[in-house]
Amino acid sequence: MVRFLVKRLFSATLTLFAVSVLTFLMFFALPRDPVSGMCPKNCNPERLERVRQELGLRDPLITQYAGYMKGIVTGRDLGSAQGGRCDAPCLGWSYVSNEAVFDTIARVLPVTLSIVIPAAVLWLLLGVGLGMVSALRRGTWLDRVAIGFSLTGASLQLYFVGAVLLLVFVYSLRLLPVPSYTPLLDDPVRWASGLVLAWVALAFLFSAIYARLSRAQMLETLSEDFVRTARAKGLAKPRVYGRHALRAAITPVVTVAGLDVGAALGGTVITETTFGLNGMGRTAVDAVRAGDLPTIMATVLIAAVFVVLANVLVDLLYAAIDPRVRLR
Amino acid sequence: MDSPEQPPRPGDPPVVPQQRAGEDPYLRVDDLRVRFDTADGVVRAVDGVSFAVQRGRTLGIVGESGSGKSVTSLAVLGLHDPKRSTITGQISVGGRQLVGLREEEVRRLRGRDMAMIFQDPLSALHPYYTVGRQIAEAYRVHHPRAGRRAARSRAVDMLGRVGIPQPARRFDQYPHEFSGGMRQRAMIAMALVNDPDLLIADEPTTALDVTVQAQILDLLADLQAEFHSAIILITHDLGVVSQVADDVLVMYGGRAVEQGGVEQVLRRPQHPYTWGLLSSVPSLHGDAAADLVPIPGNPPSLINLPSGCAFHPRCRYAARTDGRSRTEVPSLVGAGEAGHLVACHLPADTRARLYREDVAHAGVAR
Numbered sequence: 256m257v258r259f260l261v262k263r264l265f266s267a268t269l270t271l272f273a274v275s276v277l278t279f280l281m282f283f284a285l286p287r288d289p290v291s292g293m294c295p296k297n298c299n300p301e302r303l304e305r306v307r308q309e310l311g312l313r314d315p316l317i318t319q320y321a322g323y324m325k326g327i328v329t330g331r332d333l334g335s336a337q338g339g340r341c342d343a344p345c346l347g348w349s350y351v352s353n354e355a356v357f358d359t360i361a362r363v364l365p366v367t368l369s370i371v372i373p374a375a376v377l378w379l380l381l382g383v384g385l386g387m388v389s390a391l392r393r394g395t396w397l398d399r400v401a402i403g404f405s406l407t408g409a410s411l412q413l414y415f416v417g418a419v420l421l422l423v424f425v426y427s428l429r430l431l432p433v434p435s436y437t438p439l440l441d442d443p444v445r446w447a448s449g450l451v452l453a454w455v456a457l458a459f460l461f462s463a464i465y466a467r468l469s470r471a472q473m474l475e476t477l478s479e480d481f482v483r484t485a486r487a488k489g490l491a492k493p494r495v496y497g498r499h500a501l502r503a504a505i506t507p508v509v510t511v512a513g514l515d516v517g518a519a520l521g522g523t524v525i526t527e528t529t530f531g532l533n534g535m536g537r538t539a540v541d542a543v544r545a546g547d548l549p550t551i552m553a554t555v556l557i558a559a560v561f562v563v564l565a566n567v568l569v570d571l572l573y574a575a576i577d578p579r580v581r582l583r
Numbered sequence: 584m585d586s587p588e589q590p591p592r593p594g595d596p597p598v599v600p601q602q603r604a605g606e607d608p609y610l611r612v613d614d615l616r617v618r619f620d621t622a623d624g625v626v627r628a629v630d631g632v633s634f635a636v637q638r639g640r641t642l643g644i645v646g647e648s649g650s651g652k653s654v655t656s657l658a659v660l661g662l663h664d665p666k667r668s669t670i671t672g673q674i675s676v677g678g679r680q681l682v683g684l685r686e687e688e689v690r691r692l693r694g695r696d697m698a699m700i701f702q703d704p705l706s707a708l709h710p711y712y713t714v715g716r717q718i719a720e721a722y723r724v725h726h727p728r729a730g731r732r733a734a735r736s737r738a739v740d741m742l743g744r745v746g747i748p749q750p751a752r753r754f755d756q757y758p759h760e761f762s763g764g765m766r767q768r769a770m771i772a773m774a775l776v777n778d779p780d781l782l783i784a785d786e787p788t789t790a791l792d793v794t795v796q797a798q799i800l801d802l803l804a805d806l807q808a809e810f811h812s813a814i815i816l817i818t819h820d821l822g823v824v825s826q827v828a829d830d831v832l833v834m835y836g837g838r839a840v841e842q843g844g845v846e847q848v849l850r851r852p853q854h855p856y857t858w859g860l861l862s863s864v865p866s867l868h869g870d871a872a873a874d875l876v877p878i879p880g881n882p883p884s885l886i887n888l889p890s891g892c893a894f895h896p897r898c899r900y901a902a903r904t905d906g907r908s909r910t911e912v913p914s915l916v917g918a919g920e921a922g923h924l925v926a927c928h929l930p931a932d933t934r935a936r937l938y939r940e941d942v943a944h945a946g947v948a949r
Contacts, residue, residue: 480701480703480706481706481710483707484699484701484707486693487660487698487699488720488721488773489690489691489692489694489721490690490720490724491724503709503710503711577710578710578759
């Protein structure tokens with residue numbers, strides 16, 4: 256088990272390294288000049304050149320990459336124009352927003368976490384629950400309602416569902432405040448009431464996928480021989496379904512959930528935009544639009560970290576669920 | 584190993600002599616009918632089958648795929664979904680009538696009074712739980728007061744009884760860490776953990792190596808002697824039947840076409856379908872150059888069963904029944920000897936002559 260973990264972590268590190276190199280090359284090697292973007296119209300060429308020197312943009316790419324990576328691990332000195340000393344993990348200085356990228360991330364990452372994690376819990380419970388119930392009650396009205404629900408969810412878009420929710424609960428019924436982010440520790444009630452619509456919208460759309468997936472998986476598992484064996488032993492149905500069938504049916508759901516949650520943590524642009532919340536997704540999009548290269552680097556790397564971590568977690572869960580995986 | 588040609592070994596203790604027929608059968612099935620309503624039509628998977636098994640005796644149910652063998656056994660265990668199937672007739676286990684009994688009451692009998700061994704132990708055991716835990720679970724469900732430890736030691740004990748070496752270590756292993764034969768032993772240990780009076784083995788050796796098959800059959804015979812249980816052995820292998828069964832039921836298209844003692848059915852078979860089954864089995868004593876004779880055609884669709892005798896399209900002798908085989912379902916009647924029944928329109932003397940001329944001389948009769 257330990258060896259399995261070490262191996263997975265090693266390959267995860269390699270993946271992250273590759274992502275960082277690629278991101279670096281793509282953005283820094285593109286024929287785009289961050290300095291001319293920083294400077295309004297009348298900058299003379301000498302001044303531009305001096306700024307380039309100061310930012311280290313005239314150094315070889317390898318030196319620049321090494322400097323960036325060193326900054327993440329040990330921190331680095333960026334010079335007075337970029338806020339001076341930048342402590343580890345230093346993600347560079349945004350010359351668009353004029354602040355350390357780390358500070359930007361520290362501000363927007365909790366927003367995305369606060370949106371995605373509760374929403375993921377909701378959509379997993381709702382989706383898997385609905386899928387199981389409709390599989391066990393196949394062909395009944397309950398099954399049909401669940402299928403209808405998931406079909407609706409799968410065909411709608413978040414900005415539509417979000418807009419309807421806002422219209423009904425915020426602007427018509429006035430049951431909820433306009434969505435905003437309050438840190439959880441400052442005021443849990445305001446935290447929840449400001450985000451609940453985002454959770455509901457995300458959970459509704461995602462749970463549709465999970466309901467269909469887990470229904471199909473459960474139906475397949477129910478026809479397995481070992482389920483028949485469990486019944487032949489004289490086990491009661493709740494135990495047959497809850498322990499024997501569910502454990503086997505849940506594995507593909509775990510995979511998809513890991514990938515979805517990992518990807519969502521990297522940013523939920525549409526959700527954030529719909530509800531006017533400033534999270535990782537919007538920050539990344541804004542950075543791309545403004546050509547804010549250090550911020551782009553940081554958001555891409557952090558998104559990659561989440562995806563890679565989610566994958567490691569999925570592998571570990573798999574090994575915990577299925578003993579045959581532990582052999583590899 | 585014993586050659587499959589030998590009749591049931593008379594020296595073996597589990598074989599209760601036929602004279603004990605006075606004892607009440609543990610399992611009695613009367614006019615069992617199992618029907619599935621599907622989108623394509625009604626499937627009459629079992630259509631009026633009757634048999635009985637006493638404790639200590641083994642009934643072999645023989646037939647091709649789709650003949651209704653497995654459906655019959657699943658009906659006895661009450662494992663058919665009541666929403667998708669209709670079961671009529673009588674199934675009496677230890678004097679209790681199972682058809683129409685509440686699911687909860689059948690569940691209490693399942694695994695305790697009647698247990699089942701399945702064909703492929705790899706898919707029949709749960710891949711994610713250790714073998715020992717699955718056996719212990721089967722014990723605890725019927726012994727709710729037994730603690731974890733008691734269940735564990737019972738399971739280890741059973742693993743040892745079915746011939747698994749180092750049972751205490753094997754308890755904590757997963758099914759994929761067992762060999763095929765060991766898995767089937769574990770499956771048997773699980774079925775016997777509650778000391779059931781009725782054991783149904785559905786093709787227990789089909790997925791195994793030939794050498795392992797013999798070991799498993801011996802094991803079943805030994806355990807039967809020890810536990811004195813009634814066994815139903817479902818198989819398409821007449822060699823297996825001749826080795827372990829006391830009685831035989833030959834099924835075709837959901838109906839019994841011949842049934843009786845193993846000697847009667849295998850040595851003096853009456854039904855052309857049974858002849859076909861026997862002719863398609865290689866014999867160690869026969870002429871090695873003689874070709875096996877397969878039964879022409881395929882088993883019938885249970886939705887669209889041929890009219891009359893379901894076997895008539897594949898029967899070489901169907902023309903000799905004055906057309907009755909096409910129009911009239913033959914009923915199961917006495918075939919001369921006590922307890923030997925056959926469902927065939929051919930007159931008894933014609934059958935005897937055909938058997939002598941066409942089948943017996945080919946060296947396939949035992």
